[in-house]
Amino acid sequence: MCDIIWCKKEVGGKVCDTVNYLDPYCFWNWEGKIGCAECGTVYYIHMIQGHMYRGPDEKPGEKADILPLFADKPNDGYSCYLPGIEGRTRPFTCLPREIYLGHADTVKFSIRGKPVRGWRPQPPSAGVAGSFGFFWDIEKLSPEVWAEYQEKIKKGEVKDW
Amino acid sequence: MAKEKRDIEINSRADTLPLMGPEVRPWPVTPPPTPEWVMDNVYAKRKAQEFGKFLEDNLRLDFVFDKPEALQGLRVMCNGIWQISRMFAASLLGEQGAEVVHIEPPGGDPLRQLTPFGREEYMLMDNVAGEPCGLDFLHEFRNAKSITLNLETEDGRAIYKKMATVFDVIIEAWPPGYMDSVGLGYRHLSKLNPRLIYCWVGERGQWGPMKDEVSKHGQWILDPFSAAADSWIHNTGFPQDQCPRGKGGDPMRSGAWLPSYVCGEQAAVNIQAALYWRDGVSGEGQFIEVTAAEALMDILDFDIGWYGFNRSIKARTGAWDPNLNQYEWNPCKDGYMMIGGQTDRLWYRIGMCIERELPEFGRLIHEDPLLKEMGARNSLQGLIKTYSITTKWLRDINRIEAEQKLMEYEIAAGPVLYIDEVAEFPHFKYRPWVNTIETQFYGTVMYSESCAAFQHRTPARVKDIGRPLGHDNGEVYQKFLGIGPLKLRELKAKGVI
Amino acid sequence: MDEKELQKLKVCDIEDLPGPKSKEELEEMKMPFEEYCRKAFDPGNEFLKPEALKGIRWMSTTMYIFTPHSVANLAELGAECIKVEMPRMGDPMRQTSPFNEAYLYPLHDTRPMTGTGYGFLNANVNEYYITLDYHVPESKRVFYDLVKQSDGLTECYRHGTFDRWKQGYRYLMEMNPRFIYVWGGGFGYGPKMFGGSYDILGQAHAGLASITGTHKDMGGHATKCTNWCIDWYSGTQITCAIMAALNYRLKTGLGTMIEFSQVQAATRMCGYTAPLYGRFGIVRQRWGNWDTQLCVHGIIMTGKSDFPDRPNPQEKFEARYVMLSAFQDADFKDLCDIIRSRTSSAAIRPTRRGSAGRPRWKSIKPSRPGPRTRPAPKW
């Protein structure tokens, strides 16, 4: 095993069975101790040019230098630890926002407070693959957003930068 | 090729220089494939012999000089120093057949003196005056004439004014307002020549609060100030999560003068659009300003829209792309291997290629329900998963092996190549893209071929590269202003040219 | 000479001759340059001005960024552009969004649960969007009719695909000799004709990646230039070639075929890389944030962020890099003085040796014998 550590450690009578992914640029040439995201077992690894030169060797009782960015359990419905879960995965610090989602963000208003159709789903009238006219009439088709928009205008939250 | 053995003593760097010229180390080292080979092994495999023959017969670089030039008759004056963007804009027009004249001050453009790490031995001497010329300047000085003119003298300004009346296009790159302050701006020249198309190029602009400035000692702001001003550098480079900060995990400029090239091409497009409007519609010229910063902002993908959407500020992602999976290069045995394929059709083909040798890829990647949807694969966890296992496959193979294996599956994949490998890549030397030219003044020069050279009717072409400073004073001033040799001497003595 | 004879000698009106003709024009000559620029470019009022390419109609049978951008450039200049996509599938960029997070949901979208990714938006501006499935026999006539009414087309299909479908240049030029046909892709005719291409393939294959990023010895890797910039940059170069062809057609009425390879375009911007290798066999490396020809001229990290209290990590942690440029002697000396005044170390001195590596463009001597000095440029 090399670019992943598939942890088979038995903890509490159960096999950990978690895949810890060693992302290529961080670990391409790397030496140190990495902790399993699920059971916390610490492994010593020494990677040279992407190959496991030494390890993974269990280092019971020692502290991990690093955690994986991502880990999952393919035999358990692919349940996973996203980046930045405390004590399990390390955070990805160079993110575009303080919040990482990984799925479509539902935004009704742009940061200027103008309505943006960045939310889903479409209304039931859209059907499976509906086709409409070009203009999305917010007032008629999304009355709740229209109402919210009027509130925003009143509160002065709509800006031109 | 001579296989004769020679004894060589190398005591210093200077002793190695004569061993490296094109005479002793010819290009290409190995000959490119023949058209017959390509016909049988490439076109025939896809039953495209007829189409391939049509392309070869009509687009080959060998035929460019049998064809007309698109911009024949267009006169372009390029006036300025330092900015390579002005030179690229002029090159693009010159390669299409425009008559380009570069105006430099009598002292010459300082770009002529730039050479990597200040090494004079990597400059080329011209065969007239023996003046050294830096390679960046040389490479971008295409199909053009070089004249000198001192715009600080009254006579020089008068000459420039006269020139402006007989030229179609002026590309200018002096600090903001300089040409205007000496009475040679667009508002002055357009009165003399209403058909004049005048284009200023620079980093951030000639007006407004962040306009281009010179330091108190007169130093210009140059590339990549523009890329620093619009988040381009901010989001290039490896994140500190992949590479420690200070050791590669920092914002990064492009190795090339990319902002200048983006600026120059945008200038060339706009000049030609203005020309189309002048010749096809209005008969009037116009004033154009192209800045590298804005030209880059135009091509920042969706960064500006994304910020407006939910305050996201695009972060650097190294050799990965946050929008596409797969679409990256990752390290392999002998360098880096780029792989791309986003749609299901292509993504699974990459996977099949890898899975054949690394069954784990199928187990961990293909079987994961999250990764089955194209959009979802773009998530950070999708990238980490996919690329960790892809690299596990790559670490055992060289770039060429990876390329061959992926080519079997018709995947867009390519190695990260260095220039020696670029120059020897069969396809590149077949067309060729990296080409050599016997120049009038600097011997044989290797250069990057014009990108618009492959055309049916009016291909762009490179006719000469580089010019000693002011070499064409005699010809140009005689041709356009009727200034003869004696008068020229006089002007030279007065420091006008 | 009587009035009639005088009139005969006239070839134009004085009004038509150059020179200020009104008080307004005189004012224009006197106004400060910045004010003049503001008046000339008149930001915010672009729509009051004519469009350079009004009347040009261009078809965009394209995908991704590279070829669409070549058409979007035309559309921005006033051409009428028609983007043709596959029914139900569309341009893959519609499914492309950073970290899968930002989608818009326009009404005409054919995948209501997916939305249109931000990747699609900027590359296809000012266009009409239609769908057409070339595999359906009935689509042929529609396609040909469009060709007859258009000035040109940009396509990005694998080379020869349109030809096989009888809608390549060989067929279209006979239906519309004024047609300008553009194929944009990775490689073009030759051994790798059928190789696909992307922005980063261009960066990798063309040598741009080998000169961008921090050197291996300093812990770095070959670095991608961000924002699909080679796609965009090559797209604009296509537009440049299209503009030349349009200008040629203005004179001759003839169209052409342009075969454009984006990988080549990436090599084109690498400057001295090719001539340095060709003459001296030196293979250019990557030098991080240093400029190899100007010193000091690069990006450095500062000790503090400008916005330590902002929640967004890009502001909180990354707003700490500056572009520093002091490559001319006087500026370099000033920089050294500033650094010296802030540090106790006297190690930094603006000596010749201290500035080794800077191009000595002011003091360079010709290598042939004989006294010959060149006046230093004013700037």
Ligand SMILES: [Zn+2]
């Ligand atoms: Zn475990």
